[in-house]
Every structure is written in C-alpha cells, then in structure tokens.
Amino acid sequence: MDARTRILARVRRALRERPKALLPEHPHLLPKEDPLALFLDRLRENGAEGHLLDEEGARALLQGFPGAAFGRGVPEAFRLLPELPPEEAPLGVSWALFAVAETGSVALSGEDGRKAQLLPPTHLVLVEAKRVYGTLLEALQDLNGLPSALGLHSGPSKSADIGQVMVKGVHGPGRLIVAVLL
Secondary structure (H helix, E strand, O other): OOHHHHHHHHHHHHHHOOOOOOOOOOOOOOOOOOHHHHHHHHHHHOOOEEEEEOHHHHHHOOOOOOOEEEOOOOOHHHOOOOEOOOOOOOEEEEEOOEEEOOOOEEEEEHHHOHHHHHOOOEEEEEEEHHHEEOOHHHHHHHOOOOOOOEEEEOOOOEEOOOOOOOEEOOOOOOEEEEEEEO
C-alpha cells in the first residue's frame, strides 16, 4: 500500500464517526418572494445602488462622467462615453452574466476584463431583468457553460482591516451601481 492510499484511509476512518454537516436553508428567499425586489433590497443592504430601468434610463446613468472603461461584453448601445484606460477612467461599465437575489450579487465574467471592473472608482453593472435569479444555484443551473473566471460582486469594495475603521474603495470601486434592464 502506497503512502497516498494509507493517508486517505486514515482520513476516511477519522471522518467516519463525525456527524454530517447539514446545508443551511435559504434564509432570505421565500418561494412567494419576487427575486427582482429582493435583489434590489439586498443591493441596498450591501451599500450598492440598484435601479430598475429601461435602456434609455440606463444610458442616462452615464451622464456626468467624462469617460469610461468598458468591459468587452458591454453592448455598443451603452458605449456613449469616450473610452479611457481603466486606470484613468472615473467609471467602469460591465455587463453581468446574471444576478443573485438572495445575496444581492452580480456575476461578472473574467473574460469581460477585470481592469474595468476593479480600477475605476465607480462601477456601473448592467444586467437584464430576466437574468435575476433567486439563488446562485438557480443561476448556475441555467448558465450555458462557465467562463474561466467568475466574480461575484455584492457591493462596493470595503475593508475594516486597519483599526476596525470601515473604508470604501480600498480593493476596488468605492461605488457600485447596478442597472437592471427591463
């Protein structure tokens, strides 16, 4: 018997007597609850801004910014501002694969380009209303293949590592705006 087999056998024996961990129920999502309304509530609780808009309303969110860094998946209809390098842009714009109501998260593909998602101080994420799911499991089951990297963004970047003082924008955008497109 080789070393790997011996080690795995010892681990199995040690775990045999331990009780099985139960998966928690979904505390936030009730079957009768509207995923879209819950998503917008969770976004607010996470410190992000959520808007239910048509395309024209979403394009209006771009006003007031001198330029933006755009993710690769952002449709031309939303590329109204001059394109700037992500490290200079005041706004990053991304197209979400889906959103999860129970956590108030948007799922962004690494293939879209992480710099536009992380470097500008404000991040605008566009997601179609039909792509807002109640749970992450529902979203993943409906997804046709996973990208090489999937980022779940659940609010602005924040940290309280130093002196337990909450600071926004430490590891990414300090402001997250999500436009849910009708």
